[in-house]
Amino acid sequence: MKRILTLMLMLAMVITISAEKKAKYVFYFITDGTGVNTVLGAEMYNAEMQGRIGRVPFCMTSFPIVGVASTYSNNSGVTDSAASGSALATGVKTENGALGMRPDLKTPVTSIAVWAKEAGMKVGVASSVTINHATPAAFYAHQPKRSLSYDIAKDMIATDLDFYGGSAVEKAEDPKNHPGAPCIYKEMEKAGYAVAFGMADYQKKAKKAKKMLLVQDPKHLNPASDIYSLPYAIDVKDGEMTIEDILRAEIEFLMRDNKNGFFLMNEIGGKVDWACHGHDGATAFAEVGAVDRCIKIAYEFYKQHPDETLIVLTADHETGGLVLANNGLYALNLKALGNQKVSIDGFTQVLRDLRKQTSNKVTWEQAKQALTDNFGFWTALELTKDEEASLQKVWHESFEGKAEDVKNEYTANEPLAEEARHIINTKALISWSTNGHSAGLVPVYAIGVGSEQFMGHNDNAQIPVKIAKAAGYNIPEYLK
Structure with a gap:
């Protein structure tokens, strides 16, 4: 009890001293x-x-x-x-x-x-x-x-x-x-x-x-x-x-x-x-x-x-x-995010630059290389067959002109950038509940x-x- 009273007195002194200063x-x-x-x-x-x-x-x-x-x-x-x-x-x-x-x-x-x-x-x-x-x-x-x-x-x-x-x-x-x-x-x-x-x-x-x-x-x-x-x-x-x-x-x-x-x-x-x-x-x-x-x-x-x-x-x-969880797993893999080198907005710009360079005829090989360079896919991060198929599907739809940019509060991003974001977040085992x-x-x-x-x-x-x-x-x- 004596120790508690001493600590309370010291805290009161600190607050008093602080109150005197501006x-x-x-x-x-x-x-x-x-x-x-x-x-x-x-x-x-x-x-x-x-x-x-x-x-x-x-x-x-x-x-x-x-x-x-x-x-x-x-x-x-x-x-x-x-x-x-x-x-x-x-x-x-x-x-x-x-x-x-x-x-x-x-x-x-x-x-x-x-x-x-x-x-x-x-x-x-x-x-x-x-x-x-x-x-x-x-x-x-x-x-x-x-x-x-x-x-x-x-x-x-x-x-x-x-x-x-x-x-x-x-x-x-x-x-x-x-x-x-x-x-x-x-x-x-x-x-x-x-x-x-x-x-x-x-x-x-x-x-x-x-x-x-x-x-x-x-x-x-x-x-x-x-x-x-x-x-x-x-x-x-x-x-x-x-x-x-x-x-x-x-x-x-x-x-x-x-x-x-x-x-x-x-x-x-x-x-x-x-x-x-x-x-x-x-x-x-x-x-x-x-x-x-x-x-x-x-x-x-x-x-x-x-x-x-x-x-x-x-x-x-x-x-x-x-x-800070995903799919009911009792785990995190946040280090996966360390392979992402640009923001999703930044990767959208990478893809738009590719469109300009190729007159909008970006091949799957070019898109795949961009994904590897900026997300570590297929090298640092192994992809499942379903994940690769999903990326390839979005690439095909996007560069064939069938998919529109994905909008959020402030920006609109390439569909392939958004799919890459989804995959790397999933691999990091994080999720989001609202836009x-x-x-x-x-x-x-x-x-x-x-x-x-x-x-x-x-x-x-x-x-x-x-x-x-x-x-x-x-x-x-x-x-x-």
Whole structure:
């Protein structure tokens, strides 16, 4: 009993000391579509790649505070990214599809990014997808529909944060819905922002810039896509900007001539969601690895400012209903995913390049070689007769023009790419329960000043309020 009382007293002292401090530097990370199993699966995959059963802990999962969060919205048990992003940003539950507004879709609410700005902090909002995509937009926009991309982008200028970063501004010009309206990039420049296209351009402009918009160099964006994004970690090529690059730039820019501190939100895992919508296990696990590399960057900062820093990582929702099991077998074979060299989107591009090279007359031998090179089929991974027959059937139907591309939430892929995905997932013994989001719990990891608040079960709308308390920001009366 005496020992228990001593431990309780020590814990109370820690909480009291922590309560007296304020988080001068706040890292608020969101990894889109990432459930508990998404992180665990990536850790177990890393262990299998080392030749053992178990998990290789990430930096984030080694944080002293580990919790979970529920994600339901105001009108649905299964949220979308706009409603969940709004809860994580504003502390207010809203309708699916809405950004920074009450459920009446008329009344705007402010976000923790604005609370931090009002407290004198420098503030940055960034993402691995477009900066006016749902999750980052929730921190500065007030719109009833997440599809209003141009209007959301204008809200960036109105909210006037110090740093914005992402792959691009979606619909920077929108002649269909806003004929004659000016380009957002030009409007950002008029508002005093330096607009940098890629890291080399950022380095040229950052020193003299008072405010910054950093996006990918257009030559690295896919002009065939309606939604631009940074490349998947599994696909990244030399010269392409990564989410790690954006994070380093965000920290560097916000720290310049900064006496008061900063609030930094970064959707470091924006494309975990995309991979899980497409049931692309290897790509999803590689994206989680990229998320953890960002966490390591923040953790290095924390070690230099341990008494002034708070790092919080969570997710807006789970996507795909990932199950670490398949066919009733009590086993996993995650190392099979190590043979996948590109995302399913990337392999689709490989096949489309083959179509161009052969005037759309891709032979089975050529398709088979591409499958071997990118999935290890027939070499590292032995195929059954049924699996080979299935691939050959899809190849025949596809290249004879009888099969259409397979669509998911964000992309449309070659049928042969989709069949390869299905086979390698089956061999890895993983499965998926939905093509969309689920209500599954998401993880919460935290370290630093005020981090003890995040232990246990959190509702997503509680998280910004808890961060604000740790940092000493003024919280709106309606949240008290």
